[in-house]
Amino acid sequence: ELLQLELSDYVNWYNNCRLHQSLGYLTPNEVVHNTHNLFV
Template sequence: MFNRKDERWTTGWTRRAPSCCADLRDLQAKLSDYVHWYNNFRIHSTLGYMSPVEFRKAGLILSKPSK
């Protein structure tokens, strides 16, 4: 489910997409590459500076913030 932050990102992306992609297939390939990079290589401070895949493979879970 999208939140407002997601909506801002997708709105910005749809404005830039026509200039960065030759056609729909090119856009799909670039998005797929980005999602693969984001999940497998980009480190996240929230996940202890691991990628989401590394975090999942380590069997870790996020703790809920205390109130």
């Protein structure tokens, strides 16, 4: 149960907070939902 919670937190951070160089310093969530264009 604790492991599942920790993994869920990590996946959330990885997809929503961590900037990825290969994605143009966007998060995977921004790329998937194309939300980065809203700030241009």
